[in-house]
Amino acid sequence: MIVFLIYVAIFALAYIAYRAWDRSQEHRHDFTSLKTVTFGDESAVSANRFGSVVSIVALFAIWGAFTGSVITPLHVPGPFVGDTSFSYTARNAAGETDDATVAVRVFKVGEDVPLPEVDANADGFAVDDALKIGAWRSSLGRPHENDIGGDQEGYSVIAIDGQAIAPGETVRFSDGLITMTAKGSLSIKPDTGWQMEPIWLPAPEAVVSAMVKIAVDGYKNVSLWEHLGYSLGRVLLGFAIGSIVGIPLGYAMGLSNWFRGWFDPIVEFMRPVPPLALIPLVIIWFGIGEQGKIILLFLAALWIMTIAARAGVSGVRISKVHAAYSLGASKRQILQHVIVPNSLPEIFTGARVAMGVCWGTVVAAELVAADRGLGMMIVNASKFQQTDIVIFGIILIGIIGYGIDILIRVAEKWLVPWKGRG
Amino acid sequence: MGDLVLDDLSMRFDLPNGGAVQALQNVSLELAKGELLSVLGPSGCGKTTLLNIVAGFLAPTDGSVTLNGHKVSGPAAERGMVFQQGALFEWMSVRRNISFGPDMAGKPASETEPVVDHLLRTVGLQDFGDKMIYELSGGMQQRVALARCLANDPDVILMDEPLGALDALTREKMQGLVLKLWKETGKTIILITHSVEEALLLGERLLVMAPRPGRIHKEYRLPFAEMGVGQDLRMVKKEKEFGERREEILSMIWDMEEEIMGRQEEPA
Numbered sequence: 001m002i003v004f005l006i007y008v009a010i011f012a013l014a015y016i017a018y019r020a021w022d023r024s025q026e027h028r029h030d031f032t033s034l035k036t037v038t039f040g041d042e043s044a045v046s047a048n049r050f051g052s053v054v055s056i057v058a059l060f061a062i063w064g065a066f067t068g069s070v071i072t073p074l075h076v077p078g079p080f081v082g083d084t085s086f087s088y089t090a091r092n093a094a095g096e097t098d099d100a101t102v103a104v105r106v107f108k109v110g111e112d113v114p115l116p117e118v119d120a121n122a123d124g125f126a127v128d129d130a131l132k133i134g135a136w137r138s139s140l141g142r143p144h145e146n147d148i149g150g151d152q153e154g155y156s157v158i159a160i161d162g163q164a165i166a167p168g169e170t171v172r173f174s175d176g177l178i179t180m181t182a183k184g185s186l187s188i189k190p191d192t193g194w195q196m197e198p199i200w201l202p203a204p205e206a207v208v209s210a211m212v213k214i215a216v217d218g219y220k221n222v223s224l225w226e227h228l229g230y231s232l233g234r235v236l237l238g239f240a241i242g243s244i245v246g247i248p249l250g251y252a253m254g255l256s257n258w259f260r261g262w263f264d265p266i267v268e269f270m271r272p273v274p275p276l277a278l279i280p281l282v283i284i285w286f287g288i289g290e291q292g293k294i295i296l297l298f299l300a301a302l303w304i305m306t307i308a309a310r311a312g313v314s315g316v317r318i319s320k321v322h323a324a325y326s327l328g329a330s331k332r333q334i335l336q337h338v339i340v341p342n343s344l345p346e347i348f349t350g351a352r353v354a355m356g357v358c359w360g361t362v363v364a365a366e367l368v369a370a371d372r373g374l375g376m377m378i379v380n381a382s383k384f385q386q387t388d389i390v391i392f393g394i395i396l397i398g399i400i401g402y403g404i405d406i407l408i409r410v411a412e413k414w415l416v417p418w419k420g421r422g
Numbered sequence: 423m424g425d426l427v428l429d430d431l432s433m434r435f436d437l438p439n440g441g442a443v444q445a446l447q448n449v450s451l452e453l454a455k456g457e458l459l460s461v462l463g464p465s466g467c468g469k470t471t472l473l474n475i476v477a478g479f480l481a482p483t484d485g486s487v488t489l490n491g492h493k494v495s496g497p498a499a500e501r502g503m504v505f506q507q508g509a510l511f512e513w514m515s516v517r518r519n520i521s522f523g524p525d526m527a528g529k530p531a532s533e534t535e536p537v538v539d540h541l542l543r544t545v546g547l548q549d550f551g552d553k554m555i556y557e558l559s560g561g562m563q564q565r566v567a568l569a570r571c572l573a574n575d576p577d578v579i580l581m582d583e584p585l586g587a588l589d590a591l592t593r594e595k596m597q598g599l600v601l602k603l604w605k606e607t608g609k610t611i612i613l614i615t616h617s618v619e620e621a622l623l624l625g626e627r628l629l630v631m632a633p634r635p636g637r638i639h640k641e642y643r644l645p646f647a648e649m650g651v652g653q654d655l656r657m658v659k660k661e662k663e664f665g666e667r668r669e670e671i672l673s674m675i676w677d678m679e680e681e682i683m684g685r686q687e688e689p690a
Contacts, residue, residue: 319505319506319508320508320509320510322479322497323509323570324522324526325478325496326477326502326503326571326576327523327526327571327574328498328527329522330526337526338511341511341513342513344513416513417554417556418513418554418555421512
């Protein structure tokens, strides 16, 4: 909630600051700048690149601020780390009271620190104690085990730093909270601050170092490139087979009544079935090996490519076909020189959708069962609470998905420059 | 030789709602080689149907079309077609569009290239041969469509409102080009149009068709096409006879439209 409010505040402040800066600038007098109606004019709205940059910087700044990262100068308060202490007052079976001090050393999880040293305190039955607690964690103090006569009936701790306490109650000491359990132990929870614990959300640099480590050493004895290659290879192979079967099928459905009648019910039924819903069946039939995954991705790509090719054929202007016949072209020549090129824009659109779906499906399939692949990497890392690897994997999956889309768009621009200009 | 004969063509088809449409009724016509016929009529008079039958895209229910003594049974290279718009192949360059017919016939490039060069000059696109179709304006695209049709050297050229989508100025220029190509190539041309002026200017013979059922209403023989070759078409339009004919045909079509409207407004 706080994070969300901070994000909204940064959004608003950046916008106000940008407007103020923008007003002080000289503007080029291009056509759009002269438009007085821009609200509702789609052509007058373009992505503000300054806003895009600030947006990404803000995301990393918030991420860094809430994880105590080195990349941001400002951090929200972190967990208490260091030495602190509190004193408690105990009453023994004889009704006497005595004070003792508990020295608490809060350390970063993973570091090796000794217990704080305590002086022998011999002036009463309550004995000073020492504890060490990992940051974000809590620990139990057991005065009844440490104090002389603490195991006798009638012994109890009655106050912390002079504040009365009873089982079930919570009081504050200088650097955290203490709750008394039903059995009279003290559950000590040092302040956690606002920062996220690395097992929930690691700092950006931890993700980078996870990336470097995996890139160099691999994950689970398999190199990162192999994980990546397996995921991409499955997608490309599944997509390729799906296209090889789907595109001719789509053409046949676009050119023949019988083919369309025969396959329409199958295609229309299979199209709305999410490929993820097929995973259980594919595992039952083909197991969890490569074969099953390729078949799943084949099915994910097949219907999309079939429908794209069918739409490409249906979209050909009849005057183009008539013109080709009048110029003496045969059926085969019309297919090759008119129908196929005319359908390419639709097929590229289909390919973009199919690759997107396949990429999502392969990650999901690897989450369910695989011994290599990016999906397997992140689901495996999550089981060991290696959140840095999980986040790195998610970022990598996103970048690759985006990259595939851009590649197809570039190929489309290069191969079908006439798209939308018929 | 080179005669195109339309013999008693009728076309009638059923509608899904049980009715039937008589698109053409008993249309007969003979065209000698090199004649330029324009066909005019209100919407629904069957002029496009007529052209599609001659092209071989539609089969008539009665009658037949013969060209050079052979019965027409489907589209063929002997009957070239120029469409209104969007019939060019935008994935090919201007040059490849023009050479499409010869390429499909398997003629070698060495034979086709000089023809394409000549046609590019004829239609005034000598500098645009390597451009893509989508880089050309609408008027230029129609010049390509004409050249593509001519490259195939058909006996008859069928034009389905080829200038209908062009602006008035471009249209005037293109009308001059059509006349020039007609005179230079000596092709038999059937041109369908909505514009009375265009029909008068370009038609050596002019056919006015009437709707419901589609039939020939009146036929004219006109001097304007011959006059217009190589001339400023605006001068032709200033001729007294041109004005009279235009008024006559306009009121004829006007009456047909009135009649249709009147018939539709009658309670069923």
